Every structure is written in C-alpha cells, then in structure tokens.
Amino acid sequence: MTTPSSSPWRLARRAERMNPSVIREILKVTERPGIISLAGGLPSPDSFPIDAMREASARVLRDSPREALQYAASEGYGPLREWVATQMAAQGLRVDASQVLITTGSQQGLDLVGKVLIDAGSTVAVESPTYLGALQAFAPYEPEVVTVPCDDDGPLPAGLAVAQGARFLYMLPNFQNPSGRCMGEARRAALVDAARAIGLPIVEDNPYGDLWFDAEPPPSLASRWPEGTVYLGSFSKVLAPGLRLGYVIAPPAMMPKLLQAKQAADLHTPGFNQRVVHEVIRDGFLRDHVPTIRARYKQQRDAMRAALEAHLPPGCRWNVPSGGMFFWVELPAGVDATALLPKAVDLGMAYVPGAAFFAADPKPNTLRLSFVTVSPAEIERGVALLAQALKGD
Amino acid sequence: MTTPSSSPWRLARRAERMNPSVIREILKVTERPGIISLAGGLPSPDSFPIDAMREASARVLRDSPREALQYAASEGYGPLREWVATQMAAQGLRVDASQVLITTGSQQGLDLVGKVLIDAGSTVAVESPTYLGALQAFAPYEPEVVTVPCDDDGPLPAGLAVAQGARFLYMLPNFQNPSGRCMGEARRAALVDAARAIGLPIVEDNPYGDLWFDAEPPPSLASRWPEGTVYLGSFSKVLAPGLRLGYVIAPPAMMPKLLQAKQAADLHTPGFNQRVVHEVIRDGFLRDHVPTIRARYKQQRDAMRAALEAHLPPGCRWNVPSGGMFFWVELPAGVDATALLPKAVDLGMAYVPGAAFFAADPKPNTLRLSFVTVSPAEIERGVALLAQALKGD
Numbered sequence: 001m002t003t004p005s006s007s008p009w010r011l012a013r014r015a016e017r018m019n020p021s022v023i024r025e026i027l028k029v030t031e032r033p034g035i036i037s038l039a040g041g042l043p044s045p046d047s048f049p050i051d052a053m054r055e056a057s058a059r060v061l062r063d064s065p066r067e068a069l070q071y072a073a074s075e076g077y078g079p080l081r082e083w084v085a086t087q088m089a090a091q092g093l094r095v096d097a098s099q100v101l102i103t104t105g106s107q108q109g110l111d112l113v114g115k116v117l118i119d120a121g122s123t124v125a126v127e128s129p130t131y132l133g134a135l136q137a138f139a140p141y142e143p144e145v146v147t148v149p150c151d152d153d154g155p156l157p158a159g160l161a162v163a164q165g166a167r168f169l170y171m172l173p174n175f176q177n178p179s180g181r182c183m184g185e186a187r188r189a190a191l192v193d194a195a196r197a198i199g200l201p202i203v204e205d206n207p208y209g210d211l212w213f214d215a216e217p218p219p220s221l222a223s224r225w226p227e228g229t230v231y232l233g234s235f236s237k238v239l240a241p242g243l244r245l246g247y248v249i250a251p252p253a254m255m256p257k258l259l260q261a262k263q264a265a266d267l268h269t270p271g272f273n274q275r276v277v278h279e280v281i282r283d284g285f286l287r288d289h290v291p292t293i294r295a296r297y298k299q300q301r302d303a304m305r306a307a308l309e310a311h312l313p314p315g316c317r318w319n320v321p322s323g324g325m326f327f328w329v330e331l332p333a334g335v336d337a338t339a340l341l342p343k344a345v346d347l348g349m350a351y352v353p354g355a356a357f358f359a360a361d362p363k364p365n366t367l368r369l370s371f372v373t374v375s376p377a378e379i380e381r382g383v384a385l386l387a388q389a390l391k392g393d
Numbered sequence: 394m395t396t397p398s399s400s401p402w403r404l405a406r407r408a409e410r411m412n413p414s415v416i417r418e419i420l421k422v423t424e425r426p427g428i429i430s431l432a433g434g435l436p437s438p439d440s441f442p443i444d445a446m447r448e449a450s451a452r453v454l455r456d457s458p459r460e461a462l463q464y465a466a467s468e469g470y471g472p473l474r475e476w477v478a479t480q481m482a483a484q485g486l487r488v489d490a491s492q493v494l495i496t497t498g499s500q501q502g503l504d505l506v507g508k509v510l511i512d513a514g515s516t517v518a519v520e521s522p523t524y525l526g527a528l529q530a531f532a533p534y535e536p537e538v539v540t541v542p543c544d545d546d547g548p549l550p551a552g553l554a555v556a557q558g559a560r561f562l563y564m565l566p567n568f569q570n571p572s573g574r575c576m577g578e579a580r581r582a583a584l585v586d587a588a589r590a591i592g593l594p595i596v597e598d599n600p601y602g603d604l605w606f607d608a609e610p611p612p613s614l615a616s617r618w619p620e621g622t623v624y625l626g627s628f629s630k631v632l633a634p635g636l637r638l639g640y641v642i643a644p645p646a647m648m649p650k651l652l653q654a655k656q657a658a659d660l661h662t663p664g665f666n667q668r669v670v671h672e673v674i675r676d677g678f679l680r681d682h683v684p685t686i687r688a689r690y691k692q693q694r695d696a697m698r699a700a701l702e703a704h705l706p707p708g709c710r711w712n713v714p715s716g717g718m719f720f721w722v723e724l725p726a727g728v729d730a731t732a733l734l735p736k737a738v739d740l741g742m743a744y745v746p747g748a749a750f751f752a753a754d755p756k757p758n759t760l761r762l763s764f765v766t767v768s769p770a771e772i773e774r775g776v777a778l779l780a781q782a783l784k785g786d
Contacts (some may be wrong), residue, residue, distance in 0.1 A: 253400060264526075
C-alpha cells in the first residue's frame with residue numbers, strides 16, 4: 001500500500017472562470033420566511049397550467065408510454081419541432097423543422113452555442129448590462145468579453161466597432177434581463193445592418209418576447225438576417241420552468257455541430273417532457289393561456305411602478321418595462337446597491353444588485369427588481385422597505 | 394444595405410473534434426421496419442414501470458405541482474440526493490447527500506467531468522475498448538486520449554504507466570459497454586492501488602451495475618478510494634432512459650466546480666422528473682422491480698449465447714457477460730465488421746461495428762451485440778442472419 005497523495009485532482013484552467021451564480025447565492029439568503037423577495041426571476045406559480053399538465057401527463061403515459069420513456073432523437077421530438085417552426089413562421093421567421101433543436105432549457109442553448117463557437121481567447125460581444133446566465137454559460141469556453149455601448153433602446157449600431165471580429169454578438173432584444181428594455185423597430189433594422197456589414201453573427205435570446213403588456217414587440221432579429229442569427233426560445237416563461245424545455249433555431253449550416261454538441265452534452269432532452277408539453281400546446285392552448293399571464297404580470301408591473309413612484313426618494317431613476325419581468329433601478333450616484341443589500345434583507349426585502357450583470361465597468365448604483373413572483377400587496381411593501389433601506393443609508 | 398458575406402460564422406477549434414455518433418447514425422439506418430436490430434443499447438420497454446410512473450406523476454402534480462414546475466436547485470432535489478447517498482452506503486460507499494449532484498442523464502455527468510477537468514492537450518486515459526459516448530463527451534475539451542492495455546478482466550495495473558500525469562482514468566468496471574466484461578475483485582484492488590500510487594484519479598461510470606445475473610459485482614472503485622474517484626450513476630437502465638436522470642458522486646473538494654459547471658450547462662435537471670422518480674422509488678420499488686429486469690435480460694442473454702453457439706462459424710470468439718446488455722464478438726482475423734454491416738442490414742439484421750469503441754488502434758474484426766431490446770426469438774433469428782452474412786463474406 002502506497003501513501004495516498006493529498007489530492008490527485010487537477011482542475012482545467014477554465015474552472016477558474018466558473019463562479020457560483022450571484023443570484024442563486026442571494027436567493028439562498030433570501031429564502032428565509034418573511035423576506036419579500038423581488039430578487040428572483042421566478043415566474044409566478046399561479047401561472048402554471050397545472051390541470052393541463054396533469055391531463056397531458058396522463059395522456060402521454062396512457063397513449064405512448066414506451067416511446068415517452070425510451071431513448072429518443074437528439075434533435076428533439078418531431079411534432080414539437082414542427083410546432084416551433086410553425087410558431088416562428090407566424091412571427092415572420094420562416095424556418096424548417098430541421099432547423100429546430102430542442103434543448104434542456106434555453107440555458108443549454110447558450111452552453112451549446114458557446115461550445116461550438118467560442119475558442120479560448122476569442123471575442124464575444126454583449127450588451128451593457130447583459131444576462132448573467134449567458135456570461136456564466138460562455139465563461140468555461142474562455143472568451144474575451146467586450147461590451148457594446150448601449151442606450152435605453154439597446155446596443156448602438158455605431159458601437160459595434162468594438163465587436164469587429166467577435167465570434168458573435170449576444171442580445172436579448174425583448175424586455176431584456178436585467179434592464180427590461182425592448183429594442184424598437186428602427187434600432188433593430190440599423191443594428192442588424194451594421195452587424196451584417198462587418199460579418200458579425202448574432203445570438204438572439206428571447207425568453208420574454210411573449211410577455212408583452214400593450215403591444216407585441218417588433219419582429220425578431222433572426223427574421224431580418226436568418227443566415228446570420230442563432231435564435232433561442234423557451235417554454236419556461238409561458239408554461240413552466242421546471243420542465244426545462246427550450247429550443248435553438250439555427251441556420252442549416254450550423255445545425256450539425258450544434259446537434260453533435262447536444263448529443264455529447266446529454267444525448268437528448270427528456271422525451272417525456274417534450275411529449276407532455278406538445279400535448280398541452282398542440283391544440284392552441286397558449287392562445288388563451290399566455291394572455292392570462294400577460295394580464296397578471298401587467299397588473300404586477302403597474303403595482304411596482306406605483307410603489308416606486310410613491311416610495312423611492314429623489315435621485316432614483318427607473319424604466320417602465322412594457323413587458324417581461326423586471327424593473328431596472330438606478331440609485332443616486334454614490335449609493336452601492338451591493339453594500340445596501342444586507343440592510344434591505346434585515347428590513348425584510350431582497351433584490352439583485354446590478355453589478356453582476358455587467359461584463360465590464362459595473363454600475364454599482366444599479367439594481368434589478370422582479371415584479372412577477374409576489375403579489376401587488378407584497379410588491380408595495382417590498383418597495384417601501386427598499387426606500388426605507390435607502391433612507392437609512 | 395450592404396452585401397451579406399456568405400457565412401459570418403466561425404466555428405471553435407473544438408468543433409472539429411465533434412462527430413456524429415456512429416451508433417446513432419447506424420440506428421437511423423436500421424430503424425426501418427423488419428430489421429432485427431441488435432445494435433442499439435435501448436433497454437426493453439417491457440421493463441419500464443409504466444403504472445408506477447403514471448401514479449407517481451399524478452401524485453406529484455396533485456401534491457406539489459408548483460414546486461415540481463418551478464425553477465429548482467442546481468444540486469438536485471434534496472430527497473432524491475438523500476436516496477442516492479443512502480443507496481450508495483448500502484453498497485459500501487459512505488457519502489453525504491451534499492456529495493450527490495443530480496444530472497440530466499449520466500451523459501451530462503461525463504460532460505461536466507470533462508468541462509471541469511480537461512484542458513486542451515491534457516491527457517485522459519481510457520480502456521480498450523471504451524464507451525463511445527464518453528469519448529464524445531470528452532472530445533470537445535480537446536484531450537489527448539491514451540489507451541491503457543486491457544485483458545478480459547479490464548485494465549492491467551502495470552499498463553497504467555501510459556496514464557502517468559493524465560487528468561483521470563475513465564472506467565466502466567461493471568458489464569462494460571461495449572465489451573460486457575466485469576472487473577474482478579483482485580483486479581479492482583490492484584488497479585486502484587496502482588492508480589493511487591501515481592496520483593491518477595478515477596472516473597468510474599456505472600450504468601449497468603444493477604443488471605447482474607448471477608452475483609452482484611464487487612464493490613465500486615470509489616469505495617476503495619473515495620477521495621480519488623468521481624462516480625457516475627444512472628436511472629436509465631433500472632427505470633427508464635427517457636426521463637434523463639443520472640447522478641455524480643464526487644469528493645467534497647470537487648463539488649463546487651462541478652456544481653458551477655452544472656449551473657452553466659442547464660441550471661438544473663427537470664424538477665418534475667426528479668420528483669416523479671423519487672416518488673416511484675422512495676418506498677423500495679426498485680427492490681422488487683430490478684430483479685424482474687435481471688430475470689428478463691438473463692433469459693435474453695441465454696438466448697443470445699445459445700444462438701451464437703449454434704450459428705457462428707469457427708474462428709469467432711465472444712465473452713459470456715454475467716450482466717449488463719452486451720456481447721462483444723471477435724470475428725476471424727481479416728473480417729472487417731464495418732464492411733460487413735451493409736450486407737447484414739440487407740439480410741435483415743444490424744449490429745454496431747467495434748472499431749468506433751477504440752480511442753486508438755481499432756480492431757476491425759470486432760462487433761457489439763445487444764441482447765436487451767428484442768425477444769429471444771428475434772435474437773435467435775438475428776444471430777442466424779449475422780452468421781449468414783459472415784458465410785457470404
């Protein structure tokens with residue numbers, strides 16, 4: 001018997017780039033009873049179609065249990081891919097079902113895109129601020145991340161100069177997480193033209209596009225430049241996130257490698273879940289269901305707007321999102337939202353400090369508030385507590 | 394409007410390492426009606442516990458629908474992690490539930506291990522032959538793969554010299570895919586001692602361990618060297634693969650990075666699936682269910698053994714597996730199993746040529762036969778057709 005060495009494991013260099021999610025760490029702290037959490041981006045469970053899920057699960061396990069429980073195609077369940085392609089066509093993006101890859105949540109879409117497109121040291125361009133989960137998905141592939149200058153309408157076309165030569169520009173045009181902003185039609189046109197001019201492909205992430213309150217957002221970036229855009233969609237916000245179902249729509253030339261990456265990652269997305277969701281949505285269920293989510297979230301958005309206007313002190317600034325799940329608040333210059341958080345939690349509310357959403361040059365005086373998880377009454381009370389924390393600061 | 398460049402996409406270098414699964418490509422060809430496929434490693438759907446699944450799904454959607462359909466912890470569902478830890482303890486591996494990470498199938502476990510441990514150009518050691526899916530999971534991280542010399546009992550301890558300095562040795566000690574071999578107790582002891590002596594960590598993959606026919610396999614490698622082994626398990630073979638549920642058991646020092654990689658890959662494994670499986674197994678269901686699978690597969694193994702003895706010409710050699718799903722056949726020297734396949738398919742049967750299972754120096758005269766998917770009568774007929782193809786060769 002030889003003496004064991006203390007630790008035989010040697011980590012890959014990329015492991016240094018991996019970090020625990022700031023949001024998930026905050027969520028742990030704030031899950032204690034009594035805290036009003038405006039931190040998480042959790043859809044309201046009141047919006048989950050539980051009866052429809054129950055009936056669909058029973059039908060799948062009655063009509064095709066052997067198929068639903070067996071290994072399945074890496075591409076995804078055929079009828080679900082067809083459904084997605086048809087749905088996209090209705091939104092102005094003509095795609096064939098063969099361009100649809102079903103993923104284990106749209107987070108997996110981000111991982112596969114990173115795996116196929118990012119070399120260590122290659123450049124990836126993002127918005128300012130941007131979705132934290134995307135930064136985490138890309139990080140293990142060791143990109144240099146550059147930030148495109150943005151205004152309230154999204155990335156500035158002239159700002160794409162910094163992204164010249166990047167592997168792709170990652171964007172969330174509809175009700176962005178975390179800023180809540182929705183890119184207007186003119187900006188979309190100008191931005192896609194500018195990207196195409198410098199040969200900069202786009203990764204368009206659209207988990208929130210269906211959650212509009214007043215008017216549908218403009219057509220996707222992908223519909224303006226199909227061969228230059230990979231589009232990511234999700235069932236998490238219109239049905240339920242616990243099923244982990246998303247999809248990637250890719251130009252035909254990109255599909256083989258994305259599919260091989262998918263195969264290597266988890267063979268396929270659970271067939272049971274794919275069939276249950278298809279069973280729920282096949283006959284137009286979402287046509288009636290999604291408007292109920294919109295109405296619910298709009299009411300909660302209004303409650304948060306009213307609360308912010310009533311309670312926040314002068315010097316605070318916020319957008320009013322026309323869809324999605326988030327307000328983005330700028331506190332007076334000099335206030336550090338990260339430092340303020342423990343005080344807010346002591347008072348009984350939580351939010352996510354904005355700094356984590358910047359790939360570079362974080363704005364310490366920003367924070368993200370979600371209005372979808374808790375009731376209007378709790379939103380009012382939570383924002384009042386935030387104001388109290390600010391006053392005591 | 395500027396002229397669009399033909400393709401703006403530039404693939405990562407690692408994409409060159411990705412290839413379509415040979416097996417999945419073969420399965421596509423052989424899915425046409427009338428073909429007796431001994432190719433796929435698909436568990437028999439007759440073994441799926443459909444009634445139990447139906448009841449468990451209904452219970453989960455009745456008792457905890459909001460939790461089952463909401464975002465959940467990246468680590469996995471607490472009670473399922475506890476179940477796995479308890480189960481492992483019964484097999485001689487003392488682990489805490491905090492060392493259990495639930496994955497989207499054990500294929501995802503392989504991907505996460507690769508992501509956390511492999512640098513481009515670093516060395517990974519495998520058996521000869523080895524599981525193709527593992528080679529595919531590791532390939533995107535660009536390792537140099539070295540093959541440890543093996544005999545019918547698995548890797549030779551003296552052979553580990555070639556693995557000196559490798560990030561890990563990947564092994565499937567129980568009823569290996571594709572060879573069917575099961576490593577004996579003495580070899581396990583000698584191999585772990587040799588690995589420990591050179592500080593070579595082990596990744597132990599155990600999807601088939603419960604499928605023994607006569608006697609339980611010896612204790613896991615992990616139980617001999619817990620701090621030097623990452624262990625992968627799966628519910629695919631004892632319940633159903635379409636749920637995509639597996640788990641990683643790791644030394645405490647490894648968990649944080651594996652968890653961060655998991656978060657980045659798909660946030661978490663579907664909570665619905667985790668709760669349904671826990672509901673099925675919590676009260677000892679597998680104690681009665683797994684023996685029915687063993688009995689079924691043993692009968693099919695016996696049918697294949699008899700068919701091979703009856704039909705294969707002299708000069709063919711095969712193991713008789715004492716568990717699992719596969720026979721590994723060596724054809725007479727000079728016969729190329731890849732070249733023979735189209736002829737076999739024309740006659741009405743399919744298998745997987747063995748060459749794909751070698752990281753280096755493939756043996757062209759080998760092939761893998763699965764005995765679990767089709768009935769004893771079809772096994773008999775399929776093997777007879779294989780013999781016919783060989784005679785005509």
